Amino acid sequence: MLRKEGNTYFIQNQPVSALVEQFGSPLYVYDGQKIESQINSMKEAFSAVDVKLKFACKALTNMSIVKLMLKNGVDIDAVSIEEIKLALRVGYKPSQIQYTPSGVAFSEIEEAVSLGIRLNIDSLQLLEKVGETYGNSLPVAIRLNPSIMAGGNLKISTGHADSKFGIPIEYIDQVLALVNQYDLRIVGLHQHNGSDFKDGSVIVKAMKKSIELAEKHFPNLEFIDMGSGFKVAYHEDDHITEIHELAKEVVAEFAYFQERYGKKVQLWFEPGKYLVSESGTFLMTCNVVKHNPGRNFVHVDSGLNHLIRPMMYDAFQEIVNCTPDTEETEKYDVVGYICETDTLGKDRELPKVKPGDIIAMKNAGAYCFSMSSNYNSRVRPAEVLVYNGRAHLIRERESIEDIYRHQIEVSF
Known part of the structure; x- marks a missing residue:
């Protein structure tokens, strides 16, 4: 989870600026200890009965996250044959999966x-x-x-x-x-x-x-x-x-x-959401700050192609400027770079934003990366799991070659 210590934001012991420097922007980061804390909270709450947790893996299907669930004794709720195969690949037994x-x-x-x-x-x-x-x-x-x-x-x-x-x-x-x-x-x-x-x-x-x-x-x-x-x-x-x-x-x-x-x-x-939502932080970088007569915009290097929940569900997710130069604040709409209305947050009071600032969205662990797309032929971000204080790359950032890979160019 994102936390502030002094003037620096961290995920566990990892400064967000160091994570962006190492892995690039935009970037999904998950806190493995927060996931385990949520698992343990549910197990403790229902310990008086024979309780079985089944991770609704559609929330976040990265294999390393699914494997972390297996490590912690959580079975799988799958809604597609592909989710079933992914769970089997990381080591689940068929008896641990419900379809x-x-x-x-x-x-x-x-x-x-x-x-x-x-x-x-x-x-x-x-x-x-x-x-x-x-x-x-x-x-x-x-x-x-x-x-x-x-x-x-x-x-x-x-x-x-x-x-x-x-x-x-x-x-x-x-x-x-x-x-x-x-x-x-x-x-x-x-x-x-x-x-x-x-x-x-x-x-x-x-x-x-x-x-x-x-x-x-x-x-x-x-x-x-x-x-x-x-x-x-x-x-x-x-x-x-x-x-x-x-x-x-x-x-x-x-x-x-x-x-x-x-x-x-x-x-x-x-x-699904209960186990992984709060573990996730989506890190973006401000490209442009635009001051219109009645509204200010922070344009980031992402959009609804990477995080669709605000546009699809009118979902509110807290937005933080992780690298401000001042405590003076201004109200902004945080918007993406997609050729579509892709407002990530409206009327957000933030410390004054400048190009290059790292902008974080909280609660990005559930139904965020898993609902991402290549709209506008944009590539998907990398994913990182911070576990026991170490940052592990668990999905490489896509490249333009990934966009080309399954297309067939016809000769005319």
């Missing part, structure tokens, strides 16, 4: 099954196809849509009635009919209600729906998976999910359920 596809071709399902990956089924059509193809030879989970609105932004709310995700809980009779028809082995019930939800009671409310279905219809469950969505702070006064407070109610409810159920059941979570 939750959304509307993929059945050939991808077949490939995942051939690799020994457990399926989490999110449509009636897929449930029927799996039954027709595999009968009861596979243990499977069912992703339910509980019709609960959660999430700070509609674009990241996934458990409401109009969402494409999951089988609506109102269709439980059709689910049961298919389970009985094909003698399906249902070993898990899954929900994911959104990201960044502000009210932790959403998890408890949703979990009670899974518990009710488990007690009525699914006597052989091995786990109940409640997804994630735990909120982290994006600015100083931001609301967060108080994980230890939430855990008290969740653990009590889950323990009581197990007593009634008559057997031990694992409680699964799929944290």
